[in-house]
Amino acid sequence: MKRPDKFELNVHKGSTAVVLKLRGSAGMGEADTLRAKLEELAETRTPVIILDLTDMDFISSAGLGAIIFGHLKSRHHRGEIRLVNPQPEVRRLLETTRLTKLFPIYVTVEQAIA
Amino acid sequence: MTTLSGKVNIVSDLQAAKKAQARLMDKIIALGYGEGPAFAIKLALEEGINNAIKHGNGFDASKSVEIAYNMSHQEVAITITDQGCGFDPGAVPDPTTDENLEKPCGRGIMLMRAYMDEVRFNEQGNQVFLLKRNIPDTCGISEDTS
Numbered sequence: 097m098k099r100p101d102k103f104e105l106n107v108h109k110g111s112t113a114v115v116l117k118l119r120g121s122a123g124m125g126e127a128d129t130l131r132a133k134l135e136e137l138a139e140t141r142t143p144v145i146i147l148d149l150t151d152m153d154f155i156s157s158a159g160l161g162a163i164i165f166g167h168l169k170s171r172h173h174r175g176e177i178r179l180v181n182p183q184p185e186v187r188r189l190l191e192t193t194r195l196t197k198l199f200p201i202y203v204t205v206e207q208a209i210a
Numbered sequence: 211m212t213t214l215s216g217k218v219n220i221v222s223d224l225q226a227a228k229k230a231q232a233r234l235m236d237k238i239i240a241l242g243y244g245e246g247p248a249f250a251i252k253l254a255l256e257e258g259i260n261n262a263i264k265h266g267n268g269f270d271a272s273k274s275v276e277i278a279y280n281m282s283h284q285e286v287a288i289t290i291t292d293q294g295c296g297f298d299p300g301a302v303p304d305p306t307t308d309e310n311l312e313k314p315c316g317r318g319i320m321l322m323r324a325y326m327d328e329v330r331f332n333e334q335g336n337q338v339f340l341l342k343r344n345i346p347d348t349c350g351i352s353e354d355t356s
Contacts, residue, residue, distance in 0.1 A: 123228070123256050124224050124256055124259075124260045125224050125225060125227075125228045154249065154252060154253075156256045156257060156260070157316075157317035157321055160314075161314035161317075162314075164312060164313070164314045167312070168312060185245065185246070189253070189321075192321070192324050192325075193306060193317055193320070193321070194306045194311060197308075198311055198312065
C-alpha cells in the first residue's frame with residue numbers, strides 16, 4: 097500500500113449535475129471538508145451530486161458519515177448522491193456497511209449523469 | 211525477524227491522531243503489509259483512535275489517548291486506551307440494518323470487527339485491542355466477523 101495522497105476535492109459544475117472528484121484519503125481529518133461541501137451543494141438545491149471516487153484510496157466511517165449527511169440534506173429537495181468507480185478496497189467498504197443499498201454505484205461519470 | 215513495539219501518547223485532537231496514525235502506517239507498510247491488510251489496519255486504527263478522542267475523551271484537551279503497538283511481519287497488535295468512563299460495545303446498534311443505514315454515525319466498531327482478526331474491549335470499555343495477521347494476497351476483511 098502506497099502512502100495515500102493528500103485529500104483533494106475538485107468541483108465540476110455541469111448543467112444537470114455537480115461532480116465532486118475526490119482524491120486521497122477521506123478520514124477523520126477530512127470528513128468535515130467533505131461534509132461542508134455537500135451541505136453547500138444541498139442548500140443550493142443541486143439535483144444530482146456525483147462523487148467520483150476513482151482516485152480516492154481510503155475512507156473511514158467519518159468520511160462515510162459525511163456522505164450520508166449530504167444524502168440526508170439533499171433529500172430535503174429531492175436531490176440525490178451517486179457514486180462513481182470506487183476502487184476495490186473502498187467498494188468493499190461500501191458493501192460491508194451495506195451503503196450500496198443507499199447509493200447507486202456507476203462505472204463512469206457519464207453513466208451517472210445520464 | 212523484525213519486531214517493533216512502543217507506545218505513543220497523543221492529546222485528544224484529530225490532527226495529532228492523524229500524525230500518529232501516519233507514523234504507525236509507515237512502519238506497517240515498511241514491514242511489507244499488502245494493500246488489503248494495510249487498508250484494514252489503517253481503518254481500524256482510525257476508528258479506534260477517533261472513538262477514543264471523540265466518545266472516550268470527549269475532545270477534552272486535558273485527556274490523552276495511549277496507542278501501544280507490537281508489530282512484526284506476521285502480525286500487528288494495537289491497544290488504544292482513552293481516559294473516559296468507557297462504554298458497553300454490546301449496546302451499540304447494528305449500523306447495517308435497514309433502519310440504521312441512514313445514520314451518519316455508529317459504524318466504527320462494526321468496521322473494526324469486520325476488518326481485523328481480533329477486536330477486544332476491556333471490561334470498562336475504555337480500551338480496545340486490535341490484531342491483524344499478515345496473510346498475503348487476501349482482502350482486508352476477516353472471514354469471521356463475529
